[in-house]
Amino acid sequence: MRLFFAILLGKMTRGLLRLFGRSATQAPGVVALKICPDVLQRMPKPAKIIAVTGTNGKTTVTNLIAEALTATGRKVISNSRGANIQTGVIAALLADVTLTGRSRSDVAVLECDERSSRLLYPALRPQLIVVTNLFRDSLRRNAHPEYIRDFITSAVPEDAVLVLNADDAIASAIAPQVKRVYYSFDKQDYEPQAWDNIVNDVRLCPSCHQPIVWDMRRYHHIGRFHCPHCGYQSPEADYRLTKVDRNLLTAVIECHGTAVNFPLCDGAVYNIYDSLTAAAALMEFGLTPQQAADSLQGVRVVASRLVHGAVAGRPLDAIMAKGFNSVAVSRSVQQVAEAPGRKAVFLLFDDLFCEKTSSENISWIYDVDYEQWAADDVVQVVAIGPRCADSKLRLMMAGIPAGRIMAVRTTQQALNVFEPQRCDRIYVLFDLYRQTDMERLVAQLQQRYGQEAAR
Amino acid sequence: MKIEYLYPELGNLFGDSGNFRYLRLCLPQAQAVMTHLGDKPAFLKGDAALTYCGSMTEDGQSLAIRALSAYGPDIRKAIDTGARMLFTGNAMELFGTAITDGDRTVAGLGLMPLTAQRHLDSRTNGFFLGPTADGIMLTAFTSRGSDITADDMAPFATSQRGYGRHPGDSREGVVDHNFIGTNLLGPLLALNPDFTAGLLKAMGSDAAPAFLDQARQAYALRLNEFSNPKVAIDE
Numbered sequence: 001m002r003l004f005f006a007i008l009l010g011k012m013t014r015g016l017l018r019l020f021g022r023s024a025t026q027a028p029g030v031v032a033l034k035i036c037p038d039v040l041q042r043m044p045k046p047a048k049i050i051a052v053t054g055t056n057g058k059t060t061v062t063n064l065i066a067e068a069l070t071a072t073g074r075k076v077i078s079n080s081r082g083a084n085i086q087t088g089v090i091a092a093l094l095a096d097v098t099l100t101g102r103s104r105s106d107v108a109v110l111e112c113d114e115r116s117s118r119l120l121y122p123a124l125r126p127q128l129i130v131v132t133n134l135f136r137d138s139l140r141r142n143a144h145p146e147y148i149r150d151f152i153t154s155a156v157p158e159d160a161v162l163v164l165n166a167d168d169a170i171a172s173a174i175a176p177q178v179k180r181v182y183y184s185f186d187k188q189d190y191e192p193q194a195w196d197n198i199v200n201d202v203r204l205c206p207s208c209h210q211p212i213v214w215d216m217r218r219y220h221h222i223g224r225f226h227c228p229h230c231g232y233q234s235p236e237a238d239y240r241l242t243k244v245d246r247n248l249l250t251a252v253i254e255c256h257g258t259a260v261n262f263p264l265c266d267g268a269v270y271n272i273y274d275s276l277t278a279a280a281a282l283m284e285f286g287l288t289p290q291q292a293a294d295s296l297q298g299v300r301v302v303a304s305r306l307v308h309g310a311v312a313g314r315p316l317d318a319i320m321a322k323g324f325n326s327v328a329v330s331r332s333v334q335q336v337a338e339a340p341g342r343k344a345v346f347l348l349f350d351d352l353f354c355e356k357t358s359s360e361n362i363s364w365i366y367d368v369d370y371e372q373w374a375a376d377d378v379v380q381v382v383a384i385g386p387r388c389a390d391s392k393l394r395l396m397m398a399g400i401p402a403g404r405i406m407a408v409r410t411t412q413q414a415l416n417v418f419e420p421q422r423c424d425r426i427y428v429l430f431d432l433y434r435q436t437d438m439e440r441l442v443a444q445l446q447q448r449y450g451q452e453a454a455r
Numbered sequence: 456m457k458i459e460y461l462y463p464e465l466g467n468l469f470g471d472s473g474n475f476r477y478l479r480l481c482l483p484q485a486q487a488v489m490t491h492l493g494d495k496p497a498f499l500k501g502d503a504a505l506t507y508c509g510s511m512t513e514d515g516q517s518l519a520i521r522a523l524s525a526y527g528p529d530i531r532k533a534i535d536t537g538a539r540m541l542f543t544g545n546a547m548e549l550f551g552t553a554i555t556d557g558d559r560t561v562a563g564l565g566l567m568p569l570t571a572q573r574h575l576d577s578r579t580n581g582f583f584l585g586p587t588a589d590g591i592m593l594t595a596f597t598s599r600g601s602d603i604t605a606d607d608m609a610p611f612a613t614s615q616r617g618y619g620r621h622p623g624d625s626r627e628g629v630v631d632h633n634f635i636g637t638n639l640l641g642p643l644l645a646l647n648p649d650f651t652a653g654l655l656k657a658m659g660s661d662a663a664p665a666f667l668d669q670a671r672q673a674y675a676l677r678l679n680e681f682s683n684p685k686v687a688i689d690e
Contacts, residue, residue: 146512146514147512198472204492211491326470358581359582359677363470363473366471366472390673393670393673402666
């Protein structure tokens with residue numbers, strides 16, 4: 001009876017919120033959980049459940065898998081908007097449940113927060129758990145990647161199958177007792193030499209703790225290595241991305257002796273990993289390589305994460321990266337550094353949620369590879385937010401001359417210090433929770449300087 | 456002058472490697488010595504003006520304890536004779552007698568009357584405001600999965616706002632001769648130009664902290680903010 005009322009009131013909450021145009025990604029789950037604390041375990045669920053977790057890329061991978069499975073004609077339920085803690089997952093599943101206690105969908109593809117593993121996996125019993133990677137994330141919640149590895153390990157059901165990144169020595173070591181498959185991305189000729197990243201959490205052999213030798217390091221601890229002391233090495237991949245065509249946005253993935261051409265959702269290296277992860281998950285789910293490739297055709301990265309526009313005749317790219325997440329921000333920093341021409345960058349990373357009541361712990365910015373911007377082609381960096389003075393100090397430490405760094409508190413002030421004539425391209429790097437500010441900044445820039453198409 | 460980074464492959468979490476990078480910018484002429492696991496620490500040879508080590512993983516702590524245990528009495532002697540050391544985050548726990556983690560106990564080097572108690576699943580977060588024994592007001596942050604008890608050791612600082620060694624204790628960190636152990640993150644040196652100026656002087660340098668004007672500006676804003684009772688220690 002309790003379960004029935006939890007579902008009923010949860011669904012009513014959802015209906016009401018949607019009536020008023022709200023997203024209803026959490027509140028229905030909060031209501032249902034309050035009424036029935038084990039609602040997630042007991043509620044009807046699709047017969048097949050795929051969980052997607054990891055530090056970076058899990059929303060993109062979740063959306064890729066969900067859209068691809070939908071394209072095969074399956075009914076799919078997903079928390080595609082990233083509501084990935086217990087209440088968000090319950091809310092997503094509530095949308096799928098009928099009052100007669102039936103799940104409408106064939107498959108649930110659920111993004112799962114790493115720190116929610118112990119609440120989610122025992123109740124969901126997913127057949128597949130897909131892990132993108134494990135990096136440093138919010139030090140407040142996640143401590144460090146080894147802690148998260150062990151945390152997830154403690155929650156993985158014995159009968160699940162793990163889909164793991166063989167190029168990530170931390171993620172690939174999750175739950176060693178559980179059945180697993182690995183995916184890997186071969187080094188491409190066009191890829192630059194790896195930067196000397198500040199953060200590299202795999203410097204010692206996981207087995208004997210002696211220094212490892214990198215056979216290929218892409219960034220941070222992503223790559224393939226061996227230990228000259230004990231012979232330990234990165235796992236062999238079951239799904240291996242061998243070749244990328246960046247013009248056609250396609251890649252060749254080899255699996256069990258078969259090579260198939262797959263579409264990519266985007267050309268950025270982390271998005272190539274996302275496409276590979278999704279492809280491996282789809283094949284492990286049971287699609288043939290060709291079915292998996294066909295189903296991913298036309299699926300692109302969610303627009304909010306990557307916005308293209310123009311200001312003052314110059315191309316503008318807004319790139320989302322989670323604040324507190326030094327690796328995600330470093331990836332965006334590298335993307336800017338590798339772009340041609342003179343670049344101006346706006347930074348919108350200060351955590352306004354934290355700043356409402358307290359003061360953000362800014363130590364994470366010292367793990368970001370801002371040193372990549374010390375070259376002359378990054379002509380202006382505008383740090384926006386309450387922690388802008390700290391950001392300026394950090395950017396100066398990175399070797400960026402003080403005259404190129406502007407520290408301002410608001411987007412309005414950012415407009416006043418921006419000098420479009422100095423740059424050929426404009427970037428806005430923004431935190432997940434600063435999307436509104438990003439949109440406001442882009443609109444203000446376009447209003448003041450025009451939004452004609454890029455030269 | 457030599458400045459030593461002890462186990463940079465381990466002691467680098469939570470932005471803490473920024474302490475050493477900032478120190479190098481303050482002392483561009485100094486020779487930076489990276490002491491890796493298996494190497495004999497430079498401070499044992501008596502030729503490091505400062506030895507730094509930062510926050511590390513729990514497994515990293517075990518590796519560091521194992522590596523340093525070969526030098527136990529020599530480390531104690533070095534500290535007693537004035538080796539200058541700065542250990543931030545949980546790095547100071549290496550020198551204590553034990554680290555408890557639920558039912559498990561990890562033996563420390565046993566060089567200081569200090570114990571640590573891990574609470575990994577419920578981390579302590581927040582900012583810190585308080586003076587050192589010399590009266591220098593510190594602004595920094597805490598994010599940790601362990602507390603320490605060290606009642607017989609002098610504290611590094613006293614909390615006016617923020618967490619000390621453990622709940623209910625306003626004493627923060629430890630001092631033993633010229634050894635400073637502190638849980639404070641930031642990185643501590645970049646966020647506290649006055650403290651860094653004092654440390655540089657104590658190391659025998661007349662250099663000023665790098666980017667002093669900007670560091671002071673950021674510090675002043677933080678000091679003002681952390682002193683405001685309306686600003687909560689944690690969100």
